[in-house]
Amino acid sequence: MMLALQRRIDRHLTPTKHSRATNDDCSKSEQHFIADLIAAAQLIRLSWPDSARLAPSSAVADLISRHVAAWTALRGDRSPGRRVRDAWAAPQDPAECGALLLAADTLLGDRGQEDGPALRERIQPLATAAFTRNEANTGAAFRRMNVSPDLSRALAQRSLGFNRAGGHHHAKQHVSSCQCHFGIEHVPALLPEAWIGAHFGDLSSLWDPKDAWKPRHLRRVASLRLVEMAGGGTWPQRAAILGIPWITAQRSLTVLKRSLLPGGLWPLLDTAVESVAQGLDAEALHVDFATRRRTLSTWQIPVEDLVPLTVGLVRFANVESPLTRAPVTALMWA
Known part of the structure; x- marks a missing residue:
């Protein structure tokens, strides 16, 4: 399984002429294959051991557990001079790295299928665990990742139908919550x-x-x-x-x-x-x-149109006044 995943990674890292020619036919998830795999691996690590069920064997789970234990100690002992992103680096041990990527690939599932709702069901419990147990900016870090729309949609934390407002101002992309034909x-x-x-x-x-x-x-x-x-x-x-x-x-x-x-x-x-x-x-x-909104933001009723409308209205003697034109403009639009 690790070798098969390695071959897929190789194909995306070193695309052939044929794969480049057919790139337009690839799904957006396939175009974001590497970015999605990285984000999913980070989620596996941050939500461990909740994500242990995604390890295809006990041997793979043991490798990830060994890495998470060392990685947690590294983060806890971080010196003031150590850069934060160093703590997010891939495992140094190839077997541990392969195990983490394999669990991440299992989490992402078959990206060639319409898997949006199922992907969100798999992602959300892990995202909740990861964002709750770690630094406050962990969720924001995921939102800044340039992942596929499907994964971005699955990662989004929602409340009463809305994406949560906190920390979303620097998201890489604004992905619609569903597939709509209207804009x-x-x-x-x-x-x-x-x-x-x-x-x-x-x-x-x-x-x-x-x-x-x-x-x-x-x-x-x-x-x-x-x-x-x-x-x-x-x-x-x-x-x-x-x-x-x-x-x-x-x-x-x-x-x-x-x-x-x-x-x-x-x-x-x-x-x-x-x-x-x-x-x-x-x-x-x-x-x-x-x-309509763009037009309304700068439009006011022309004075030459306002004058005949206000003939005989004593309160509108000064038709050029902004205090007159603004409410009449609103009334005309209404």
Whole structure:
């Protein structure tokens, strides 16, 4: 098994003319073969002994245990002058290195198959163990690795459907949480009320009809979820794309958490958002809301158009005033 893995590694390290010619046909996972193997090996090591089940034999497990024991001692005795990345280096012993890579390859599975959900199921328990037991920046180190989209998606720690916000600002890539045919430009900053009525009836029926703010928070959070599904990243990053102030997005999330979590109603939100996503995927034509946002960010109603609209309105005597043009501009867009 080690020899077979070594041959595969060799093929990726020294590609032939034929493999280069057919590179465009390779899956993204195969293109990231080496990077994925390195990241998986680090995860095996950081989560040991939880990852021991991935060792194909007791002999392989013993080799990894021997290496982890020495590696843990090395990290514990690190002097102030030792660089952090030295503690992440590959094992010096070839047998230990081969054993670690073999377990990593087992963890990654058959990358030629549609293995996304299964890969995440294998990765998540190990990621939780690794990120909990080690330095606070361990998760951030993995997010900076240039791994395949499948592995990046599997490694992402999620909370209530969102990628966790802490430390995600330096990620190598923003990988969408699912395969969507619509793009982030097709998501409005506030879901239209017609979409809410069509997909969120189970939720909105639970609220007081006089409560105008909860539906608005719902429209905002649903848009954040759709953008995260289509483009990845964290909710603060998605809020910036939608032009939503960070504190406003956080407030909407807080309101919905207080409203939905105690009664176990959050899955209703997830189901409704997925229904909206399926509807967007099925549409042949999409509205480009991003273009609207870019236009709105600099546009104001021209004075020559505003003048006839305000004829006879005493309060709008000074039509060129920004205090007049700004709200009228907003009303025109609304």
